[in-house]
Amino acid sequence: MIFWDEIEQRALAARRQMVRSGELLSEDEFREQLNxxxxxxxxxxxxxxxxxxxxxxVDYYPSLLSAPNIDLKRLHxxxxxxxxxxxxxxxGYLSSRHANIGGTSPIEALRDESQYRLxxxxxxxxxxxxxxxxVTIYVGRHQNEPSDTxxxxxxxxEVDPRVNIWKRTVGALQSGGYIHPCGPYPRAPVATVFIARHPAGQARATSEARIDVSVVDGIARAVIAIHEGPTYELDSIQVANxxxxxxxxxxxxxxxxxxESKSR
Incomplete structure (x- = not known):
């Protein structure tokens, strides 16, 4: 048995024990507790x-999420x-103590207003x-992200995927979390931008949008193609040399x- 198989077997054994001990409940049991x-x-x-x-x-629900002595509104x-x-x-997060919330557990933090906000x-x-x-930028026009360029x-x-795509895009370009290369960057008459979301682990990335940028005579235009969504053009902008x-x-x-903020 290889290392990761052994880890999986131990995790499965632990989950089975949680079912036997009542830490994991069937849907009927769980819903009955929640009433x-x-x-x-x-x-x-x-x-x-x-x-x-x-x-x-089989799907089970953590009994922790229906415990009668917990503020369930806050927990949920x-x-x-x-x-x-x-x-x-x-x-695991809900069941463990964390230094960044004062060495207490999330369940304990629910009881205090300031701890709950933290x-x-x-x-x-x-x-x-x-x-x-x-956010990946290529010089030239590309329908799909090229592998040879x-x-x-x-x-x-790193950002919550529920955050607006353009807020995440701006954050990635400005954050310095990982930016390579660090510049200087060229001027270019045509460029293609690919925006993707990457779940942690080995899951495949999800393409979210492509931006086709062109610059002619100091005027830049951008056409945005949202994955499985509409294609639209932004207002053109004047570009300095x-x-x-x-x-x-x-x-x-x-x-x-x-x-997008104005359209809401």
Whole structure:
């Protein structure tokens, strides 16, 4: 048995023990403890207020999420924040003590207003660790991300995938979390930008958008193609001689973020 197989077997044995001990409940048992209707329960699951742990191809619910002596409204709100993380990691987070919330556990932090506010901030930070947004810029026009061309820029940032795509894009370009190369960047008449979301682990990246940028006679234009969504053009912008193609892309990303904010 190889190392990772052994780890999986131990984890499965631990989950089976949790079922036997009542730490994991069937849906009927769990819903009975919560005392909610089937419709309300379905909405809770859809929103991420509660989550399941799979054991032998059967979904169980952590009894912790229905404990009678806990502020469940606050607990379920924290669960929604944590939803980008895998279910087992969410349960581990809720069950462990954390230095960044004063060495206490999330369950204990629910009892105090200031601790609860701190917990929410730290939970957001934890959730962001499970997803990265990448922004990759290539000189030239490309329908799909090329494998034989070096990008002009690759920027990556850890951020909650539920955050608006353009806010994440601007954050990646400005954060310095990972930006390569660090410049200087060229001016270019044509460029293509690919924006993707990368779940933690070995899961495949999800393409989110492509921006086709062109610069002619000091005027830049950008056409945005959202994955499985509409294609639209942003208002053109005037470009100074000293602005690189990365500067232009950042300006369009900021414009896209502002445009979406106004349309809400």
């Amino acid at each position: 909610v209707s089937a419709g309300h329960f379905a909405r809770m699951v859809a929103r991420g207020s509660v989550f399941t742990i799979e054991v032998d191809c 709100a924290v669960c929604r924040i944590l939803s980008p993380a895998p279910p087992s990691c969410r349960l 917990l929410r901030r730290m939970a957001h930070a934890y959730a962001a660790e499970w997803s990265r947004t990448s 070096e990008p002009t820029l690759t920027a990556i940032d 000293e602005e690189s193609i990365v500067d232009v892309v950042l300006r369009f990303a900021v414009a896209a973020r502002k445009s």
